[in-house]
Amino acid sequence: MSNLPPGPSRRLPGTMAFAFSRGRLQLLQRFTRKYGDVVYFEVAGAPFTILNHPDFARDVLVTRHRAFHKGVGLERARMLLGDGLLTSEDEFHARQRRLLLPAFHRERIIGYADTMVDHTRRRSEAWRAGSVVEVASEMAALALAIAGKTLFDADVEGEASEIGDAVSSALASFNFALLPFGDKLVNVPIPPAIRFKRARARLDATVYRLIAERRRKGATGHDVLSMMVAARDVEGDNAGMTDEQIRDEAMTLLLAGHETTANALTWTWYLLSQHPEAEARLHAEVAVVLGGRDASAGDLPRLSYARAVVAESMRLYPPAYLVGRRALEPYAIPGTDYVVPARTVVLISQYLLHRDPRFWEDAEQFLPERWLDEGRVERHRYAYFPFGAGTRICIGEHFAWMEAILALATIAQRWRLRLVPGHKIEMQPIITLRPKGGIKMTPIPS
Numbered sequence: 001m002s003n004l005p006p007g008p009s010r011r012l013p014g015t016m017a018f019a020f021s022r023g024r025l026q027l028l029q030r031f032t033r034k035y036g037d038v039v040y041f042e043v044a045g046a047p048f049t050i051l052n053h054p055d056f057a058r059d060v061l062v063t064r065h066r067a068f069h070k071g072v073g074l075e076r077a078r079m080l081l082g083d084g085l086l087t088s089e090d091e092f093h094a095r096q097r098r099l100l101l102p103a104f105h106r107e108r109i110i111g112y113a114d115t116m117v118d119h120t121r122r123r124s125e126a127w128r129a130g131s132v133v134e135v136a137s138e139m140a141a142l143a144l145a146i147a148g149k150t151l152f153d154a155d156v157e158g159e160a161s162e163i164g165d166a167v168s169s170a171l172a173s174f175n176f177a178l179l180p181f182g183d184k185l186v187n188v189p190i191p192p193a194i195r196f197k198r199a200r201a202r203l204d205a206t207v208y209r210l211i212a213e214r215r216r217k218g219a220t221g222h223d224v225l226s227m228m229v230a231a232r233d234v235e236g237d238n239a240g241m242t243d244e245q246i247r248d249e250a251m252t253l254l255l256a257g258h259e260t261t262a263n264a265l266t267w268t269w270y271l272l273s274q275h276p277e278a279e280a281r282l283h284a285e286v287a288v289v290l291g292g293r294d295a296s297a298g299d300l301p302r303l304s305y306a307r308a309v310v311a312e313s314m315r316l317y318p319p320a321y322l323v324g325r326r327a328l329e330p331y332a333i334p335g336t337d338y339v340v341p342a343r344t345v346v347l348i349s350q351y352l353l354h355r356d357p358r359f360w361e362d363a364e365q366f367l368p369e370r371w372l373d374e375g376r377v378e379r380h381r382y383a384y385f386p387f388g389a390g391t392r393i394c395i396g397e398h399f400a401w402m403e404a405i406l407a408l409a410t411i412a413q414r415w416r417l418r419l420v421p422g423h424k425i426e427m428q429p430i431i432t433l434r435p436k437g438g439i440k441m442t443p444i445p446s
Contacts, residue, residue, distance in 0.1 A: 056333065083248050099231040127443045135417065150223070203255075360379070
């Protein structure tokens with residue numbers, strides 16, 4: 001076995017490493033396909049290794065997950081999210097997950113369906129035929145309102161624009177936080193740091209207000225925030241969560257619970273606008289299943305093509321496009337002669353694996369049929385993992401599926417969305433895979 005760095009054919013050139021650090025996923029895709037499944041590079045002297053095979057994903061995220069902690073991206077995300085589920089580690093992470101898990105049981109989530117549909121219907125009814133709608137902003141505002149109501153029993157729709165701006169500002173500042181010494185630079189009074197702190201303060205004000213209201217009224221509701229306020233760790237010390245711990249979990253759920261779903265829906269509308277046959281099949285299914293009435297949780301089993309559309313959208317544009325883990329000890333990459341030194345950040349990209357032609361026929365094509373019985377084939381379990389894997393798989397996966405399918409069907413009942421001619425579509429990978437500059441579309445009545 002030999003320690004990395006590997007030979008020249010597996011080392012990412014400096015220009016490519018810089019491009020990757022700036023979010024150029026397409027360049028990284030071309031390089032890994034040319035040079036193999038283990039690629040080493042450095043950014044500002046820090047070592048990174050890309051592992052590009054489902055076997056590696058399973059080994060790092062499931063089989064040997066205890067040998068890794070979160071990567072640099074989510075370590076820095078603590079500046080915004082604190083020690084929530086997304087960023088915490090080890091026993092504290094396990095404790096917090098135990099406390100939150102009851103709130104995400106399928107039976108409880110089913111009760112949120114009507115709220116999801118109601119918010120979606122009211123927002124889409126405000127659109128006007130032939131107008132220009134910035135779909136990324138609309139989906140973000142919708143998902144934020146749904147998260148506020150279903151997770152916290154709070155009406156944040158009225159302030160969605162301001163909160164959405166704060167989220168965008170915080171996420172836009174995140175590339176700055178990833179720079180060498182970014183965790184120190186954030187305390188220097190320079191414009192990016194000032195914008196980041198203002199955005200975080202605005203989000204904090206909302207979340208702490210919601211916590212204070214819940215404590216004042218009593219944690220008697222069935223929303224997640226009530227459960228967090230009332231929760232006790234019966235498997236541990238029987239203690240509850242402090243306001244700061246609740247804030248960290250609430251901030252994580254508020255951001256992760258709306259940002260990822262909003263991006264999934266945004267990319268879905270873009271893909272449908274480019275594939276009229278898939279769009280027509282979706283609308284036909286919605287017309288038959290719903291028959292002009294509002295969607296409900298009971299319709300989900302029959303909205304099979306809608307689910308396939310969302311699944312295929314998340315294959316091509318996974319909201320969580322990259323998983324980073326820091327090796328706590330030297331890590332022998334299975335099936336290779338390489339050993340990753342301790343402290344190296346190991347990267348596994350959903351974007352790369354979801355588009356890998358070794359595991360997907362017509363890998364770059366939008367083909368929802370591949371998710372139906374008629375097109376389903378056996379493939380590696382970890383060739384597709386938009387919600388992560390192992391002990392850190394997204395706790396809100398079922399919530400997200402239901403929200404995305406019901407929102408898609410509700411809007412499709414009323415509208416088809418057409419891309420504004422000449423509008424350039426470009427990916428912007430930050431914490432999530434956003435469309436840079438949004439996506440401008442025109443609603444056409446169904």
